[in-house]
Structures are given as C-alpha cells and as structure tokens.
Amino acid sequence: MKPVAFETVRAASLAEASRLLREAGGGAKLVAGGQSLGPMLNLRLARPRLLIDVAGIAELTVAVDAADQVVLGSCVTTAAVEDGRAGDAIPMLAEVAGHVAYRAVRNRGTVGGSLCHADPAADWPTALAALGADVIISDGRTERSVPVAGFATGAFETALAPGEILVRIRVPVPSHSAAWGWVKLTRKAGEFALANAAVLVDHERGICRIAIGALRGPPLVVGDARGLFGGGPVGAGALDRVALNRLLGAHGGDGGTERALHVTALARAADRAAAVRSRT
Amino acid sequence: MSATGVGASVARTEDDRFLRGRGQYVADWRVPGTREVAFVRSPVAHARLRAVRAPEDCAGTVFTAADLRGVKPVRAITSIKGFKLSSEPILATGKLRFVGEVVAACVAATRAEAEDLAERVELDYEELPAVTDMLAARRPDAPLVHEEWGDNVFIETVEDRGMTEAVLAAPLKITREIRTARQCMFPMEGRGALAFRDDRLRCLTLVSATQMPHIVQLGVADCLGLPDSAVRVISPDVGGGFGYKGLLCREEVVLGWLAQTLGHPVRWLEDCREHLGANANCREHHYVVTGFADRDGRLLGIDCVAHVDAGAYSVYPTSAALEASMVASLIPGPYDFRAYRCRSAAVATNKCPILPYRGVGRTGVCLAIEAVMDGIAREIGVEPYEVRLRNLVRPEQMPYDNVMGRHFDGGDYPEAVRRAVAAIGVEAIRARQTRGESDGRLIGVGLAVFCEQGAHGTTVLASWGRPVVPGYEQAIARLTVDGDLEIRVGTHSHGQGHETTFAQVAHEVLGVPFARIRVMQGDTLYTPFSTATWGSRSMVMGGGAVAEACRILGERIKAIGAWLMQADPADATVGDGCVRTASASVSFAEVARAWYLQPQHLPPDVDTGGLEVTAGYRAKRDSGTFSYAAHAVCVAVDPETGLVEILDYVVLEDGGVLVNPMIVDGQVRGGTVQGIGTGLFEAVSFDAQGQPLASTLVDYLLPGAGDVPEIRVLHMETPSPNTTFGAKGIGEGGAIGPPAALVSAVNDALRPLGVELQGVPLGPERILAAVAAARASTSA
Numbered sequence A: 001m002k003p004v005a006f007e008t009v010r011a012a013s014l015a016e017a018s019r020l021l022r023e024a025g026g027g028a029k030l031v032a033g034g035q036s037l038g039p040m041l042n043l044r045l046a047r048p049r050l051l052i053d054v055a056g057i058a059e060l061t062v063a064v065d066a067a068d069q070v071v072l073g074s075c076v077t078t079a080a081v082e083d084g085r086a087g088d089a090i091p092m093l094a095e096v097a098g099h100v101a102y103r104a105v106r107n108r109g110t111v112g113g114s115l116c117h118a119d120p121a122a123d124w125p126t127a128l129a130a131l132g133a134d135v136i137i138s139d140g141r142t143e144r145s146v147p148v149a150g151f152a153t154g155a156f157e158t159a160l161a162p163g164e165i166l167v168r169i170r171v172p173v174p175s176h177s178a179a180w181g182w183v184k185l186t187r188k189a190g191e192f193a194l195a196n197a198a199v200l201v202d203h204e205r206g207i208c209r210i211a212i213g214a215l216r217g218p219p220l221v222v223g224d225a226r227g228l229f230g231g232g233p234v235g236a237g238a239l240d241r242v243a244l245n246r247l248l249g250a251h252g253g254d255g256g257t258e259r260a261l262h263v264t265a266l267a268r269a270a271d272r273a274a275a276v277r278s279r280t
Numbered sequence B: 001m002s003a004t005g006v007g008a009s010v011a012r013t014e015d016d017r018f019l020r021g022r023g024q025y026v027a028d029w030r031v032p033g034t035r036e037v038a039f040v041r042s043p044v045a046h047a048r049l050r051a052v053r054a055p056e057d058c059a060g061t062v063f064t065a066a067d068l069r070g071v072k073p074v075r076a077i078t079s080i081k082g083f084k085l086s087s088e089p090i091l092a093t094g095k096l097r098f099v100g101e102v103v104a105a106c107v108a109a110t111r112a113e114a115e116d117l118a119e120r121v122e123l124d125y126e127e128l129p130a131v132t133d134m135l136a137a138r139r140p141d142a143p144l145v146h147e148e149w150g151d152n153v154f155i156e157t158v159e160d161r162g163m164t165e166a167v168l169a170a171p172l173k174i175t176r177e178i179r180t181a182r183q184c185m186f187p188m189e190g191r192g193a194l195a196f197r198d199d200r201l202r203c204l205t206l207v208s209a210t211q212m213p214h215i216v217q218l219g220v221a222d223c224l225g226l227p228d229s230a231v232r233v234i235s236p237d238v239g240g241g242f243g244y245k246g247l248l249c250r251e252e253v254v255l256g257w258l259a260q261t262l263g264h265p266v267r268w269l270e271d272c273r274e275h276l277g278a279n280a281n282c283r284e285h286h287y288v289v290t291g292f293a294d295r296d297g298r299l300l301g302i303d304c305v306a307h308v309d310a311g312a313y314s315v316y317p318t319s320a321a322l323e324a325s326m327v328a329s330l331i332p333g334p335y336d337f338r339a340y341r342c343r344s345a346a347v348a349t350n351k352c353p354i355l356p357y358r359g360v361g362r363t364g365v366c367l368a369i370e371a372v373m374d375g376i377a378r379e380i381g382v383e384p385y386e387v388r389l390r391n392l393v394r395p396e397q398m399p400y401d402n403v404m405g406r407h408f409d410g411g412d413y414p415e416a417v418r419r420a421v422a423a424i425g426v427e428a429i430r431a432r433q434t435r436g437e438s439d440g441r442l443i444g445v446g447l448a449v450f451c452e453q454g455a456h457g458t459t460v461l462a463s464w465g466r467p468v469v470p471g472y473e474q475a476i477a478r479l480t481v482d483g484d485l486e487i488r489v490g491t492h493s494h495g496q497g498h499e500t501t502f503a504q505v506a507h508e509v510l511g512v513p514f515a516r517i518r519v520m521q522g523d524t525l526y527t528p529f530s531t532a533t534w535g536s537r538s539m540v541m542g543g544g545a546v547a548e549a550c551r552i553l554g555e556r557i558k559a560i561g562a563w564l565m566q567a568d569p570a571d572a573t574v575g576d577g578c579v580r581t582a583s584a585s586v587s588f589a590e591v592a593r594a595w596y597l598q599p600q601h602l603p604p605d606v607d608t609g610g611l612e613v614t615a616g617y618r619a620k621r622d623s624g625t626f627s628y629a630a631h632a633v634c635v636a637v638d639p640e641t642g643l644v645e646i647l648d649y650v651v652l653e654d655g656g657v658l659v660n661p662m663i664v665d666g667q668v669r670g671g672t673v674q675g676i677g678t679g680l681f682e683a684v685s686f687d688a689q690g691q692p693l694a695s696t697l698v699d700y701l702l703p704g705a706g707d708v709p710e711i712r713v714l715h716m717e718t719p720s721p722n723t724t725f726g727a728k729g730i731g732e733g734g735a736i737g738p739p740a741a742l743v744s745a746v747n748d749a750l751r752p753l754g755v756e757l758q759g760v761p762l763g764p765e766r767i768l769a770a771v772a773a774a775r776a777s778t779s780a
C-alpha cells in the first residue's frame, strides 16, 4: 500500500508548526518519528494533505534532568531514553524504553509521538502515568498541562484539541527510597504488549501508584493503590486479585484469560518493586 | 574428497551478490516505459458480483473481466477419479469466492497512482453467506462455493488396508482431534512480475518471482491462447518461495495480457498487505486420528479422518487434491504396522486456494501421529520416546514397504531417536522437572520423528493426480572455448544455493575448477524444460541430471583429448580438468580449442554433437528418497502467562550423502524456524464472514531471532541406494517436526496441571484457557 498524495514541510520552530497546523484547518498531521503515522499513511487510514515534520524543532528535542523532575521534549526519541541521553535521573525510563519495539523503531519513534498516538497497547502511556508525569500542550499562543493519566481519552484519542501540539513531558523524580516495577508481557521480543503494568512505591512522598496498560482503551491508573495490597508492603502475594479484577472490569477491560494476563503483569511488577529500588 | 566437490561445505557463490545488495530480484529489473499495476481485490468472501464499475475518466487504465476477452480461466485438471473441477477466472466474474480475489487491474505511472485508481473502482455485489470452516462446509445446508458441484468437496479418498476386527478391538485405543491453523508462507520477497513484449524474439517476456518458470510459461500461454514458444519466463533471483511461488498466479496472466494489449511494459509487486490479506493459503488441516495398540504400546493400526481446507479454487499445477491425497498416504509415518484406514477430503471454502507449503501434508500428519504416540505413552506410563522405539521401522527391515506401499530406502530410525534423546538430555530434564523452577515455570521435553519423502518420481506424483507430472529431469553441460564449464538447469534456486551445489556436482564429475563453473537457471529461453524446484527434488533430480550430462560430456572430451595425445580413449581418464594417460595429459582448454577453433585436429569420427550435452536423470527407483529426522525440544511454559520459551532444540537428520553440509544445515535450521512459527506463532483466523483477521505483522506473528535458540543440527548418513551420490531430498524436513515436538513438549510441561493441548499454534490464550479449564475441573 502506498499513501495518498500529500505535501510535506519541515517546521523550523514551534511557532511555525502551530501556524501551519492552524492554517491547514484539519487537513494536516504532525509527524515526529513517523513510526506510527507511517503505517497509518501506507494503509491509507490517515489521509492528510500536509505533513508537518516537527522532529527537527530544537525546543522539542531537548531533555533536561533536574533534581526534582525530568523534562523530555516531545520529540526525544525512545532510543535517547534507552541510552540514558535523556531521563537518566529516573532509571525506570530506560528500562521501559529498552523494551519498546525494536531498536530501529526506537531510533526514530518519540516519547511524545507515542503519547499522542494513544495506542492502547503502547508502553509510554502506562509507564509515564505510573510515574505521575504530565504533558505540556501548546496551541501556539498559550500552554496548558494535562496529567498523562488523563491525556489519552480513548483508544487512539487524546485530550489534544485541533491545532494543539504536545511540547514536553514532565516526570517527577521519585525519592531515593522509592521502589518501582515495570513488566511487559509479549509473545516475542519487540512486539506490542499483551499486558503491561507499572508500580511505583515512594513512601517519602506518600505514593503507591499503579498503572495497567494494553487494555481496550487508556491505561487503568490507580493513584492510591495501597488498598489493593491490603495496606501493607506491595508484592504479588499481597495483591487483592479479586479487587483488581473488579477494577479492570469497571474500566472496561477484557475478561477471561486476557484479564488474567493483566493481573499477572501487575502482580509481577509489584514483586519487582519489592526487589528493585529506584536509585542504588 | 575435493575441497569443492560433493560433500564439501563450499561457501555459496550467490551470497557474494546477495550480501552486497546486488541480487537481481524482479523489483530490481528496469525496463524503460514500465507502468505499475495495482489490483482491486474482493473485499468480501462470498458474493454474487453484479458489476464492476470503473470511473468514466479512467478508460484504458482500468481493466476487468469484461476486457479479458478470450482469456481462459485457470483449470487444474487432475487424473484422480471423482475430482471436481474449479474454474478460476483470471479476473473475478459472476461470483466473488474469497477475500483478496483479484477483480480488476489498474495501470498508472506509479504504484501510488494505480492505488488511487483502484480506490475509485466500484464493485456492485450481493453478499452471500460464506463457508469458512471445512467441517461446516460439509453440512448439507452449507452454502456452496461452486453451486454446480452440489456440495463443497473437491475430492474425498478412502484408504482401507488390512484393518481387521481384531485390530479394532485392540486393548488400547487412543483418539486425538487436531486442528492446524491457516498460515501465510511469508517469503522475504513477495510475488511480483514484470511483463513486456519482445518484438525481436516475437514473444511475451514475463519476469516473475516464481519457483517454476516453465510451468508459468505453459500456464500463461494456455490462458492467453498463445503458443508456448511465444512466452518467455525469466525467474531472476527469488527471495524465498516455500511453495508460495510454485503456481500459475492470476496476476501473472493479467500482466501478460496487459503487456500484450497495451504494448508497454507493466509491473506488479505484491505488498505485505496483499500477502496477508489475500494469501493466507496453507497448512489448514483437521484430523480425528485413532491409534490401536497392544498393552506394550505396540501400534497395531491407525484409523483417521482428515480434512484439508483447500479454499475456493484448485491451483495449477498442484491442484486442490494434492494435499489431501498426500495426507492419506503419509499418515502411517515412519512406523511399522499393517492395518490402516483413512478417509481424507479436500474441502472447498471461501478462503484463498491452498498451496503446498514446505513440508506440505507432513507437518500436520506428523503432529497427528505423534500426538497418538504421546497418548499411548501416557496410557501405558512409559517415556514417549520409548513408544517411538517400539514402533519405528527397524534398520534390519530396510528397505521397507509400509502399509501404504511407500518404499523406505534405508536408515536407522530408532538410532535417530536415541541420539536425539541423548542430545537433548531427557534424563537431566526429568531430574530438573522434579526439582522445579524458581520462577514458577514448568519445563517440558518433546519429541517428533518422521520420514520425509522427497524427490518423488513420476509414478508417485501420477498417483496423487497432479495435472503436471515430472519426468526425467534434464541438464545441459557445455564446455566453453576457454575450457570453462556452463551448466543449465530447469530447476530454480529460490534460496537453496543451487549455483553452488550444482557446480559442486559438476566439479565432482569433471574436475573443472569450481570457480570456472557457471550454473545458469531461471530462463525458459535457455534452460531445459522442468517442473522446477519443489518437493525436495532439485538436488536428487537436477543434480543427478547435471552429473549425467557431465559424465557424457566427459566421454566426448576424453575422445578428443585421447586423439590429441595419439592415445586410445580406453587408456585415458578424465578428471581435474584434464584428459590423462599414463604418460601424457591435455587440458580441457586444449580440447575445447581443438573443437571450436582448430577442428582440423579432431578425430575423423568425432561426435559432431560437440562439447555440449543435454542429458537426463533416471532414478534407479522412482519411488522417492526417504530422509528422516528426530526433533527434540525442551521448553519452559509459564502457566500464568501462557508464554512458551524454547530452551533447547536438537535436530538429528539423515539426508543421505550431503552435497554441501553447510547448506543442508541452513535448510534444516530455516525450516525448523518456520516449523516453530507453525507450532507457536502463526495463524490467520477468519471471522464468520470470511474476513482474514490479520492484516499487518502486528497481527501475524512470525518467529524472530529472539524466539529461536541455537538449533543444534546433528547428522547420520545413510546413502540412498537409488540416487546419484546417494543424495536424498532434505529441503522440507525442518518444517515438518517442530509443531509435533513443541506440542509434545508443552504437554509434557503442563502434565502436572492435568492439561493436554491439541492443535497449533500454541499461543498464550490457548494455553491459559486450557490451564484455567483444568483448574476449574479439579476444583469442581
């Protein structure tokens, strides 16, 4: 399959990208790494008249590691995170990055592109929601922020309004004593997840948060998950599987064996959190 | 042994261009003025097609069945009695019978523009209920794929050999029901063709990614009403076939017609979406198989009902009958028993026509019979390999004619099992199982043993009713003016390395330096007619023909060489690129110079056929060669995720004398990976309307490097008594054993949970569902 004919332009700045997007009035699509949009174009599921390439905009490719938060420009590649060139202050990020797709895809695919594509099976939405990240969105004039946990509004649907661009992602750095676990179940290396789950336990900040992805829609995020572990230390043994099943059901997930996979993923993430510290 | 002769692991000649990106595939051919073709394909599985409407501004660029006046449909006629003929129109007319069936061809300057056109073609159809399941297709109320048949059965065959009341009353009766999924073959290179008129040769030239150039030549000529000689087929480098390119494609006929009609070159390259969406065309079988055995697990007989989902049409040249007939004749496997009954049917459904994929019927057959063997082992409480040892044909019985009259040409089947069992370390695995795994996974070991009939001869294939039956494979050997050797063969390498192995054969016979032998193939203009490369036949038959042509050429060279030395030919020998007597020698180059440039020096009674010979291969028996193998695998199964990891894989293979052991190992490994795909990953399911549910590689999982362990290939060598050099066909075995071995291993692992799975692929859903069901039944 070949795409329908389209024009393409490399935007030099965020302002230019915003202007082009506005002027095109719905006929344009932003392209970052092209790893999700490319297939959509080839399958003719996406039929834009204009592609606005934002991957070269300096503002969108910078990453800043500060003491309390990591800021990733939306066009930072998954490979940059895997290699520790971005987000190095939060070890879980590199762990997540290393299991997204294949290296060739990670070299081009971006963290922001993944969030905006909002594929239910993607890894970044689950992982960043568990870390309590938020995204900064610009309409070319003003900026607003949205928590990653609420950014995807459905399968392949986000809180982005027409003309808006995701500029950067802010991830709070967990405290030294925090523990985390990330589990991605796949049939083979490099595939999309059958189930993915993250657990963050940060006692100093009073955080016990979980996220479960690869559901039908956006990830299930439980901001205070202490109850799921009976109020005690997290771990597979302590997990209240019945309660989690109920939550997943209410979230609109699948039943049967698929549900069991999500529960297993979370149980294992909890076990890893019990074993892995965020900084050593 | 010469360093480049038979038995040497010579590096592949063709790899130099492949590895440097200089291969010449269809897509690499450039002919000025070429326009691209995109096909409009059926969006539905079953419908009455009322009209195909091209936009009005598209005259001369969109072509439908109405345009193809006089073009004949594809008809694969078989000699089997009772076979119902299907007539496959080149572009759909009257009815649509499967999703992806070609309906119209659109021609434009680029593929993207051709696809723009295709989008605008409207199909007016009335959808009909689809037949998507081969068993449901047999019900009296099933919709009919071909109304004129009255049912949906291409052919049903019945074998009944030696079944007695005593066998039916045997103390052990093990029945298994097994289903295999529909798969895509997925060669790296898809299909593709480029067609143009050659006014100088007065022919239509079709450059096509095919395994069988002469068959395509015949087929295209027949459909277009041209003499065979007016069609030239060039099959350049082909990036994998596995059976996927072993047919006459409708697309090839359309391209031929377009080139003839429009007068400019046209090209079509299949893309991944077309491959997945229109061509999930192999492997789908269903078996209910019962083994009858005594209390020691000695097999007394087999009773089987087998179905092959053959899809909507019978493909040329293999036909829809082939696979079901093979199944019936191959179920007995490598085992020694004398009572056999089998009913096998090829059933028409609203899916793409089935094609024989590497291993063909044997992959499913092996799974079915090995499941029975495992069942017997469970029943009598012995190691599964022990049951195999008790039932395999023993070396002292060789050569052995089995219950179906298959003539096993030699080997030690039990020893293959013993070596595979030792190599995988069954005892150590049993000890490990009792210890348990710290990560909660369950370990299992599985085994599959089979024999692989290859290089099937004329009588075998005639009995399977193939519309095109191969005969005496031929080769042309020619000494050039400078004493180099040119070999031309009608077989076609699509990854097997024939440029290397046929040169090794020629070198073995004549001693011409390996580097000075050129093997040419893949062009009907200059190669001998052949049904080409399929069925693990090329080395035995093509290689046999090369050897014979070289031997005769050697005689002619010897006669000239001896004359040049003033010697008696009876005192001369040929080898090392020279003709020798006890005291003198002349090089082939000197002989060639005499023949081509200085004929005044030739003997007066010289054979004026000169230094070019066409000769054919005649097997001592044409019942085929029988390679055999034992596959052993150790897996870890996670009962909480249903994920299977292969920890170790051993193949013990006896392919007779191996012309190039390195290439054979590559064949075995590649095939094994495909078999792992069948066993664990690959399936295209169809919804109730007959829509294939995999449209990208996200939905269709192929095994990748990370999913395959180092496959350990071990060898035994029992030369075939019937072939040149004792070679046997071994191209397919790798793909036969893995599903059976994997099912056996996964069941071994899950045995403590009371789970026994049948059928493939063993994806996590299937495993989890079985584990959940077993838990529910034990807690109930």
Ligand SMILES: Cc1cc2nc3c(=O)[nH]c(=O)nc-3n(C[C@H](O)[C@H](O)[C@H](O)COP(=O)(O)OP(=O)(O)OC[C@H]3O[C@@H](n4cnc5c(N)ncnc54)[C@H](O)[C@@H]3O)c2cc1C
Pocket: A029, A030, A031, A032, A033, A034, A035, A036, A037, A038, A054, A074, A075, A078, A099, A100, A101, A102, A105, A108, A109, A110, A111, A112, A113, A114, A115, A116, A117, A121, A122, A123, A124, A160, A164, A165, A166, A167, A190, A191, A192, A193
């Ligand atoms: C073979 C393969 C395997 C994969 N496996 C995985 C996997 O295991 N896990 C996983 O998580 N992902 C996987 N992916 C997806 C991959 O991570 C993508 O790269 C990612 O989802 C999209 O990032 P991108 O930069 O390529 O976005 P693009 O494809 O360029 O864009 C995706 C969408 O986001 C929009 N967009 C991009 N940037 C912005 C922005 N700044 N503001 C607003 N909208 C924007 C685009 O308009 C488009 O609609 C896989 C992809 C492939 C091809």
